[in-house]
């Protein structure tokens with residue numbers, strides 16, 4: 464059954480939550496008194512539709528329905544989750560919680576996006592305090608996976624468990640803090656860097672652009688994949704963290720930071736920082752910057768996914784959890800109809816798969832077909848465990864035909880036939896579609912190998928039996944058009 468979220472406050476963050484829920488198949492009901500709210504959310508949603516569906520390798524469910532409501536009471540009718548994202552003012556947030564308590568369904572989780580307030584400040588005095596948690600996201604919410612979940616003793620284990628379950632179901636990562644604290648964890652780290660950066664600009668040590676370069680050419684890339692402690696552990700050399708601390712511990716008492724002080728917040732500071740920021744990035748509109756940011760985030764997270772690491776590993780787990788709903792089998796028992804070509808891929812073309820011609824680039828066709836081959840291998844039992852035991856398939860020959868164009872954001876499916884599967888040989892035929900439109904075909908000959916000798920060898924009996932079963936079932940289908948074709952002279 465479709466789940467429903469209410470989003471109260473549809474600005475930068477509320478719009479991002481709305482998009483995250485909608486694109487993960489939830490219906491979303493918005494309350495925001497701003498007459499521009501609908502337009503603003505549709506802009507955020509357009510960015511999200513462009514970037515999120517292609518982040519993973521498995522199609523997301525059909526998008527949910529977005530509706531706008533004139534009151535909080537109407538917006539929260541029948542919802543499973545309420546996400547409050549009104550401006551960061553305690554009096555305003557408390558006014559919203561006051562109104563909520565009469566109308567919110569008793570089983571719903573109420574998450575606050577607050578960057579700084581503690582959950583006890585939001586729960587104080589409300590009858591439904593047990594339902595209120597901090598669920599602090601990062602911008603853009605539709606791409607960034609982190610949600611800091613902050614709770615108090617007032618929250619029931621059921622509410623906390625439900626909050627984590629839902630956050631995971633929409634592809635995000637819950638970081639559940641042990642204790643409540645002003646500004647949670649991540650914003651404290653950001654605040655430290657931000658304060659130091661303001662000093663460095665104010666004192667004329669570096670410009671905003673130079674500081675951004677220090678991050679993006681240096682520690683920022685490291686942080687995206689290993690964070691702080693794992694990175695510094697390596698920096699300690701073979702002796703690890705102990706040596707790192709021994710070497711850099713003394714500087715903790717040196718004046719390496721001005722964090723204990725705050726630059727005075729005044730017009731001169733604002734003009735200095737905003738002026739340098741305009742000079743650095745003013746040639747791009749905010750919408751352009753959002754798209755550049757989203758392209759980069761998708762590319763980086765997909766690269767991490769290839770290493771099954773960090774935010775990429777989280778996305779891989781989300782993909783794995785979605786496979787059966789997307790119609791993708793992981794074993795022969797899960798294949799719905801063995802007499803027909805098997806669905807081996809259902810996904811959206813990611814942003815980083817396109818080229819200067821504005822369509823999916825040729826190498827990505829092989830990438831997609833190779834992933835379909837991997838799926839077929841898993842279906843016949845040649846899975847990670849079997850490969851670790853020393854057997855696998857190597858591709859010996861490939862022929863791809865590019866039949867029609869496809870673009871970033873388009874949904875594609877690959878259906879796979881086993882033309883022949885006997886002994887060491889596996890002969891596959893993949894067809895890639897967007898809906899009914901045939902985009903490409905790929906023919907592969909693979910050989911089973913012994914990974915120790917690196918030479919061809921017969922597969923395990925069960926693998927051969929599974930492969931033969933599919934090959935025999937597919938033999939009843941008419942031969943695919945183009946099977947066995949080599950590159951011919953243009954007609």
Ligand SMILES: NC(=O)C1=CN([C@@H]2O[C@H](COP(=O)(O)OP(=O)(O)OC[C@H]3O[C@@H](n4cnc5c(N)ncnc54)[C@H](O)[C@@H]3O)[C@@H](O)[C@H]2O)C=CC1
Nearest residue numbers: 471472473474475476495497548549550551576577578602
């Ligand atoms: N902007 C950021 O980088 C981040 C902000 N947050 C938090 O998210 C919350 C919202 O921040 P933003 O989205 O940046 O602010 P925003 O100013 O972009 O959006 C706030 C929205 O709330 C609406 N609003 C005002 N009063 C309302 C009411 N009584 N009921 C319903 N809607 C109302 C406004 O019309 C506006 O659309 C804050 O608590 C903030 O700390 C969290 C993570 C990052």
Ligand SMILES: C[N+](C)(C)CC(=O)CC(=O)[O-]
Nearest residue numbers: 577578600601602650653
């Ligand atoms: C600046 N900020 C405190 C609102 C930032 C956040 O809360 C998280 C983010 O997205 O950086």
